[in-house]
Amino acid sequence: MKIFNLKVLAPVGALIIVASTSLAFAHGGATGIVKERMDLMASVGKSMKTITEMFQGEKPYDAAIVRQAASFIGNHGGEQMTRLFPEGSIQGPSESLPAIWQNWQRFSELADDLTKYAGALAAAADNPRGPGMGSGMNQGRQGGLGASPMGRRNPMMGQSADGMPMNDPAALAQMSPNAAFARVTQTCSACHTQFRKKQ
Amino acid sequence: MRNIYLVAAAVIVAVTVGAAATIFRGNPVPENVVATLEGDPDRGAYFARLAGCIACHTNESGGGDLLAGGPPLKTPFGTFYGPNITPDPATGLGAWSLNDFARALRHGISPEGEPYYPAFPYTFYSKFTDQDIADLWAAMKTVPNADTPSKPQDLKFPFDQRWALRGWQNLFFDSETFQDDPTRSESWNRGKYIVTGPAHCGACHTPRNPLGASDAELALHGAGGLPGGERSPPITPSVLGERGWTENNLAFGLRFGTKPNGDVLGGSMGEVIRDGTSWLFDEDLRAIAHYLLNNDDTE
Numbered sequence: 411m412k413i414f415n416l417k418v419l420a421p422v423g424a425l426i427i428v429a430s431t432s433l434a435f436a437h438g439g440a441t442g443i444v445k446e447r448m449d450l451m452a453s454v455g456k457s458m459k460t461i462t463e464m465f466q467g468e469k470p471y472d473a474a475i476v477r478q479a480a481s482f483i484g485n486h487g488g489e490q491m492t493r494l495f496p497e498g499s500i501q502g503p504s505e506s507l508p509a510i511w512q513n514w515q516r517f518s519e520l521a522d523d524l525t526k527y528a529g530a531l532a533a534a535a536d537n538p539r540g541p542g543m544g545s546g547m548n549q550g551r552q553g554g555l556g557a558s559p560m561g562r563r564n565p566m567m568g569q570s571a572d573g574m575p576m577n578d579p580a581a582l583a584q585m586s587p588n589a590a591f592a593r594v595t596q597t598c599s600a601c602h603t604q605f606r607k608k609q
Numbered sequence: 610m611r612n613i614y615l616v617a618a619a620v621i622v623a624v625t626v627g628a629a630a631t632i633f634r635g636n637p638v639p640e641n642v643v644a645t646l647e648g649d650p651d652r653g654a655y656f657a658r659l660a661g662c663i664a665c666h667t668n669e670s671g672g673g674d675l676l677a678g679g680p681p682l683k684t685p686f687g688t689f690y691g692p693n694i695t696p697d698p699a700t701g702l703g704a705w706s707l708n709d710f711a712r713a714l715r716h717g718i719s720p721e722g723e724p725y726y727p728a729f730p731y732t733f734y735s736k737f738t739d740q741d742i743a744d745l746w747a748a749m750k751t752v753p754n755a756d757t758p759s760k761p762q763d764l765k766f767p768f769d770q771r772w773a774l775r776g777w778q779n780l781f782f783d784s785e786t787f788q789d790d791p792t793r794s795e796s797w798n799r800g801k802y803i804v805t806g807p808a809h810c811g812a813c814h815t816p817r818n819p820l821g822a823s824d825a826e827l828a829l830h831g832a833g834g835l836p837g838g839e840r841s842p843p844i845t846p847s848v849l850g851e852r853g854w855t856e857n858n859l860a861f862g863l864r865f866g867t868k869p870n871g872d873v874l875g876g877s878m879g880e881v882i883r884d885g886t887s888w889l890f891d892e893d894l895r896a897i898a899h900y901l902l903n904n905d906d907t908e
Contacts, residue, residue, distance in 0.1 A: 459871030466861045592865060595873060596883075599866035603879025608839040
């Protein structure tokens, strides 16, 4: 019997390789959480780019692609997002601001909003597009200074500028894709305004 | 170090010119907005979005009332606080006339004849039309009174010498009305009016000299040293083009905050979009994009 039986050694070798690479991954994950979330943000950005081009009217609207991209984004909000931000992880090329941990509740809310609204967009992808840019509805959002001061001044009221309730999934799924898309971009922008380093 | 000498020299010049101006020019700047102009509060509220009044005069994150005074604006000159501009007669603008309001906006002079710091962007607001001012005034009157006293400006010497501002105004400020360029499209002219007037894009996107005056040669070329240590990117036609902006995606981005590469605009531009441009009509957003990209020739 040969000691170096290839049939035995091959799986062992493979095991060693697998073990060492996963070790390397684990190690990279521990120190490279910043890289991990920057990679995630890049993929989310890629999905955003795809659907933004459709909402901008630069590519034809394809509900299946919108659904797919929005689901991807939604799956990476909430806990999946916040777990990538352990306290104080702003080393290296990170663009995160310490404000994240000073205002963790707001940060988590926005991460949850991302999942909620991207989920709404996925659910609403087949609905009629609704008013919005490129739809022929030439409307600015109106709000008198005194009557409805600042429109979105108090997002805690459970209502937003367009008067849609903010928490009922069934109602969210009835939104027009345009309205849901606006919620997604507002969420991205709100978080990047408050918690990303100024560029 | 050189910068300090430059500032010192400029301050001396400003002070001298200021003193001379006070002697030779006297105080009051006449304003004569036709009193019969009917202001439309809805148009005025829209115009307030264009002009960004709310952001500097409302301390939203501090829970302040609408237009009852702004959050601290930290600059290299010190910290500015947008005052209470509610109709409250004691703490706000309740005692002002329409002409007082017009003089403040277009000439940077208070009803008492005091010059304002250019943190209040009257160097841009000077382009407001009579009708804009009447509309804005009508909208201001719909705002609930708030008795919050305005915070005093907290500036470093020598910038705390407010009287020297008269010299600054003489050196760096001409109250110019906006003129349409008849060789350009309506959209280009509307865009230019918004960008160089109410939206005061250059307040952040044009570099300033050591005394805080915009450098006209470098208009919209991007600037550093902004409040909070921010840098603004250039928004000239060539740079916008290089970075993938088109009239369509720029107008869209001013509504939704999206960038051509799938990223979103954050930082203080995120606030500008949230409180300002996302509220505008499509045609105004397109006009802004059209002007910024200087797209007239391609039509």
